[in-house]
Amino acid sequence: MKRFEPIAKGVSGILHGGDYNPEQWLKWKDGIWKEDLRIAKEAGLNSLSVGIFSWAMLEPEEGRFCFDWLDEVMDGLHKNGLTAVLATPSGARPAWLAQKYPEVLRVRADGHRNAFGGRHNHCLSSQVYRAKVKIINTELARRYGKHPALGLWHISNEYSGECHCPLCQAVFREYLRAKYGSLEALNEAWWSAFWSHRYTDFAQIEAPSPRGENDTHGLTLDWKRFTTEQTVDFYLHEIGPLKACAPQIPCTTNLMAGYTGLDYARLAEVLDVVSWDNYPQWTGSSEKDEQIALETGYFHDLMYGLKKKPFLLMESSPSATNWRPVAKLHRPGVHILQSLQAIAHGADSVQYFQMRKGRGGSEKFHGAVIDHVGHENTRVFGEIKKFGREILPQLDHIVGAPKPAKVALVHDYVNGWAIEGMRGALQGETGYTKTLMAHYGAFWRQGVPVEIIDQGASLEGYALVVAPMSYMLREGFADRVKAYVEGGGRFVTSYFSGYVNDTDLCFLGGFPGPLKEVLGIWAEELDALYPGDENAICWNGKQYRAFELCELIHAQGAEALGSYAGDFYAGRPALTAMTLGKGKAYYIAARTGADFLDDFYQSLLGELKLPAYPGGGGLSVQIRAHEKGETLFVINFGAQERLFKLDGEEIPVEAHGFALIERKS
Ligand code: GAL
Ligand code: ZN
8 A cells, every 4th residue: 555645745744733923922033933943843843833813914004015024934944844834814804904894894693793803703705805815815825835834724713603794694695596596495495484484585584693583494504504605615715826826735724623603514525634623621530531532532533524534633732721611731641642542533633722822812821832931841841742752753654544434423514403403302402412422432432433424425335324313314315325225234323313304394204204214114203301301221131221312113114123111102112123125224212321322332343243442441442544554542541551452462551541553454
């Protein structure tokens, strides 16, 4: 197998760097900038990210550019063998721009325009904003597109939020006109006869807001889809000049773990590489940290799955995260585990926020490579250096290496929006992500790699596809599931699946709608339980807790494997299996704890004979498959030493320690 290509130009190993703001230290540049470069190399960094919020320093007045300082920074990086991740500065705009052109500022859902301030406070539809972004991006591309330090473009920062200004409303109406063609089709898709919401003119349509219409589900979904499309369009607008001057340099924008305001699966289509910012809330308590490790693993896999490719860890804190309600320090060793975990799940970089703590500003107490003391003799620096100098050099062969996952977990942003907006069951607290993480946990504990995909992705090549709470079945998904099962795949879904179509209209003729035949069931009713109330599922001679959501289903072709123990639906099926073609489709009718999910998935994994590396007690095993074989990342997030069993051997992994195991192919 050929060695995989590194993502950023100019770096052959894992990218190691972080957000660097030398412009905050212009006056001290003779001392501080030199120290920054010296300390970066001392830590084993090979890259730094610059220019992320530098617009006011790059264009201090409209049309007057000031690149001298950035020239010096870029040259300095190059001379010191560091690759530059260079940002476009649209994440925050200069005061002069907002003052002269107020339309660039964002309008909130309450109809009020924001004042200048903060960041991410701009309208993506404003032609003025777009024109100004194009000018500054073109200047940057012309000046640095061929600079030898440049390895990667970092587009803006954490695209997020929405704007309700008249310009955005107008573009939204155009989007709807293009999507539906006619008001009649739109009215039908939105079920607008309800509460007399029929639209007779596109001009009557407003973005959903608390001061107006907030509960027409088709409207809410289309607004979210539109916000994603506007962001995609803005991103393409941003990269236009960069691609024109430097087509060889990849582009990314940094995403956020649990952010659901955008359909990242759609945004990822236009990125050359996915990157994201990871700030797990480690507690120092072993039990809680095991759960945090699992959730963080889930988010890494979510990011990997967006392109089914290695990604970049664009930001992480080497210690405290200042915006958390409790900015707890990372305990000794946590930095290394957190960083290795990212690589284990498919990251080709470990990057920090931030290189040097600012003297002022709201992030002056956020963890950093260099603290206010100014030198490198700090505990945190020691951990970064150990990671950069001792551990990273062992991982050069991992760059670009994929993860060999045979299990797919379906997470769909649009389905998540529909679940969040639905009125009924648990009123918007239906717990989609929580449920996905619960199913994910059963594989995480078994050391079975999982790829997280959305409903639009191909199902080919997976031995098992798990799609809990597929409430909305997006166009084409049910057909793909059917073909997958008929072809020999195993498919698992749960209660609350197959209720609505793309525009949130209920399927008629019985749930789970177009999946009824594949699953061989009819879900007649959905029971929501009060907190503390419980039922149980009897399966395989055992009884498991069921709570929160219990669906009353009929087996219609499927075999009932398990049944309810209590309430008026005692004895009715709670777990079913349908044989279709060469495959099988399972339905779990109620929400259960990890005990059931562990047992159920272990039995399936056993039948499928998929390789598993069970850890337990906070021991996580992830795999990357490279040119010479596989690397097993065995990471112990627990406070006890664990024995990892491999081919009859027992390998001790100390508390908060790790083992990297090479297996030849
Ligand atoms: C990120 C952001 C960075 C910095 C960091 C602090 O969300 O992109 O600019 O604010 O948080 O944790
Ligand atoms: Zn706007």
